[in-house]
Amino acid sequence: MRSDLYAVILAGGGGSRFWPASRRAKPKQFLSLSGDLPLLATTRARLQALVPDERVLVVAGQSQADLVRQTLPDLPPENLLLEPAGRNTLPAVALAAAEVARRDPAALQAVLPADHVISPEGEYLASVEAGANLAAQGRLVTFGIEPTFPATGYGYIERGSPLGTFGDYEAFEVDAFHEKPDLDRATEYLATGRFLWNSGMFLWSTQAISAALERHAAKTWELLRDARGPDLAQAYDRVESLPVDVGVLEQASERAVIPVAYSWSDVGTWRALSEVAPHVKGNVLTGGGSLWAIDARDNVVWAEKGSLTALIGVKDLVVVRSGNAVLVCPRSRSEEVKELVTELPEEWL
Amino acid sequence: MRSDLYAVILAGGGGSRFWPASRRAKPKQFLSLSGDLPLLATTRARLQALVPDERVLVVAGQSQADLVRQTLPDLPPENLLLEPAGRNTLPAVALAAAEVARRDPAALQAVLPADHVISPEGEYLASVEAGANLAAQGRLVTFGIEPTFPATGYGYIERGSPLGTFGDYEAFEVDAFHEKPDLDRATEYLATGRFLWNSGMFLWSTQAISAALERHAAKTWELLRDARGPDLAQAYDRVESLPVDVGVLEQASERAVIPVAYSWSDVGTWRALSEVAPHVKGNVLTGGGSLWAIDARDNVVWAEKGSLTALIGVKDLVVVRSGNAVLVCPRSRSEEVKELVTELPEEWL
Numbered sequence: 302m303r304s305d306l307y308a309v310i311l312a313g314g315g316g317s318r319f320w321p322a323s324r325r326a327k328p329k330q331f332l333s334l335s336g337d338l339p340l341l342a343t344t345r346a347r348l349q350a351l352v353p354d355e356r357v358l359v360v361a362g363q364s365q366a367d368l369v370r371q372t373l374p375d376l377p378p379e380n381l382l383l384e385p386a387g388r389n390t391l392p393a394v395a396l397a398a399a400e401v402a403r404r405d406p407a408a409l410q411a412v413l414p415a416d417h418v419i420s421p422e423g424e425y426l427a428s429v430e431a432g433a434n435l436a437a438q439g440r441l442v443t444f445g446i447e448p449t450f451p452a453t454g455y456g457y458i459e460r461g462s463p464l465g466t467f468g469d470y471e472a473f474e475v476d477a478f479h480e481k482p483d484l485d486r487a488t489e490y491l492a493t494g495r496f497l498w499n500s501g502m503f504l505w506s507t508q509a510i511s512a513a514l515e516r517h518a519a520k521t522w523e524l525l526r527d528a529r530g531p532d533l534a535q536a537y538d539r540v541e542s543l544p545v546d547v548g549v550l551e552q553a554s555e556r557a558v559i560p561v562a563y564s565w566s567d568v569g570t571w572r573a574l575s576e577v578a579p580h581v582k583g584n585v586l587t588g589g590g591s592l593w594a595i596d597a598r599d600n601v602v603w604a605e606k607g608s609l610t611a612l613i614g615v616k617d618l619v620v621v622r623s624g625n626a627v628l629v630c631p632r633s634r635s636e637e638v639k640e641l642v643t644e645l646p647e648e649w650l
Numbered sequence: 651m652r653s654d655l656y657a658v659i660l661a662g663g664g665g666s667r668f669w670p671a672s673r674r675a676k677p678k679q680f681l682s683l684s685g686d687l688p689l690l691a692t693t694r695a696r697l698q699a700l701v702p703d704e705r706v707l708v709v710a711g712q713s714q715a716d717l718v719r720q721t722l723p724d725l726p727p728e729n730l731l732l733e734p735a736g737r738n739t740l741p742a743v744a745l746a747a748a749e750v751a752r753r754d755p756a757a758l759q760a761v762l763p764a765d766h767v768i769s770p771e772g773e774y775l776a777s778v779e780a781g782a783n784l785a786a787q788g789r790l791v792t793f794g795i796e797p798t799f800p801a802t803g804y805g806y807i808e809r810g811s812p813l814g815t816f817g818d819y820e821a822f823e824v825d826a827f828h829e830k831p832d833l834d835r836a837t838e839y840l841a842t843g844r845f846l847w848n849s850g851m852f853l854w855s856t857q858a859i860s861a862a863l864e865r866h867a868a869k870t871w872e873l874l875r876d877a878r879g880p881d882l883a884q885a886y887d888r889v890e891s892l893p894v895d896v897g898v899l900e901q902a903s904e905r906a907v908i909p910v911a912y913s914w915s916d917v918g919t920w921r922a923l924s925e926v927a928p929h930v931k932g933n934v935l936t937g938g939g940s941l942w943a944i945d946a947r948d949n950v951v952w953a954e955k956g957s958l959t960a961l962i963g964v965k966d967l968v969v970v971r972s973g974n975a976v977l978v979c980p981r982s983r984s985e986e987v988k989e990l991v992t993e994l995p996e997e998w999l
Contacts, residue, residue: 321958321960593993593994595989595990595993607974608974608975609974609994609998610976610978611670611975611976611978611979611990611994612977613977613978613980613990614979614986615967615979615980620976620978625957626957627953627957627960627969628959628960628962629960629961629962629964629969630960630961630962630963631962631963634963637944637962641960644944645958649960
């Protein structure tokens, strides 16, 4: 345990790429994609050794309150911060920063998306410790994943001069943030050895993030630092809808990056489950149901609890049965689920 | 209407090739595979113009009684003949023949499996009329389908000398019945022009079938001709379990065949649905549910009522969602569903 560290879990947000398992009313962070626990519960559990329940804050949408409470029954009720509307991560970060500032202005804050899959846990915790020590010096710390392939689905952090060693980790200045690249550019990035995947995880002191918000996102910080109840709804009508990277870190000079090499995924598509979910006889099986496979391999299956998926002679498919819907598509086309969902009638969302 | 004709619909039998839509408790004849109505209801409706409800007999298993009543609400209760056990078609035919003999010994009987798909209806009715006129002369009439390809999944009837013309139909002696052939033999059969698919549909007078049962299946006929209630259960322990073709027609000299050329299918596999079920945007859709297809063609989909099946970029698959199970297999391997079902644990059957 570290007595100076809060965990801020960003659990809002929708997302449609795991349809039909994820629905508008139950997005990905509430699904058990990587094992028995929903991703949100896994995210919280990952920090169990460092952060007690009293210092875990969860930011989520008002409509998700019940789902969060069910998923994290030990979360103190006052630690659930509900946003009146989804406005990307900048307002969520500001809301949590203001809450921590009221409780313990000297605390550090580890900010974590609720829907990432990371292993092994030991390395992850060591990197958080390293980040906390760097953040204690006033740095806004980002975590950059050492890329293993020229990914076009992630933003990149370009590291600059070294900032010294923290535990097993080296820290660096951030030269620049880069949007998701095309394949040619991603290949160049990979070749340099200086580009890291932007994990969307951060660590900073309450003082440093408050000052940075005041300097680079003054309007949003002004609106949110003291807003409660009905005021909060009004404030959310006027805040900037921006990622915190874009709204704050791109402008902030006191930023830093810690490169990490553990296995990390934001599990963006059904295909990505192959890397993070349990395999059963050569197929990925999630969702809590059963699989019967005859001469069927390398499929990604989501079978809801109490259901059976039977596959004969198929390969490299995504097969999902959840609620009132079934999805079948080749693994290689699972990105298209997002487009499918934009076309589907309301009743299936 | 013909006042001399009974319809005997054989609605017993299990079958597992349409799993998971068909289950042990709800076999294929109770499914809507070819349109809005269950096959049993379609079979009865097909004869509506010729046979009134009072002269429709349905033979089914005792466990299927409720399903038959739901499917055919207009069937008089006393016209449902329940078998204590499944013993193939010979005992079912004998049971019905005995019942018709009690009601109207001068009547003709059209015997029909409950689970075949036939069109167009007009041609079918004309062939039944032709068969009735031939049966009135004492012949045990079979209907042979003109083969359109060298099918290995059907038995064959080899026609002999002509017996004359009945309406638009010619009738022939039967030279032999042949079991399901291999592909080489089926190809030879097709080339001769004398081999017909054995449709499993028959037409005979009560007198002729009673005499033939007495001669060629004496034990079964003796056991069943007067059996009722508990006696029937005892009788079914001892009857011969045989198809009526094998048990009676192969031995009977007074048999005949009427070749017919309408579209006929016993819908033996999911693949066979392509020929008989409605198509939606290039895919077969049955089951009462919805389909959303993006760049997906030639798939056979069973989506249960109230459910959506979404397909992206797949071709020639069978995709079935029914009850607690999902099946995905290539159309070309839908025969293997039968083997799958032999392996599945009880709870999924």
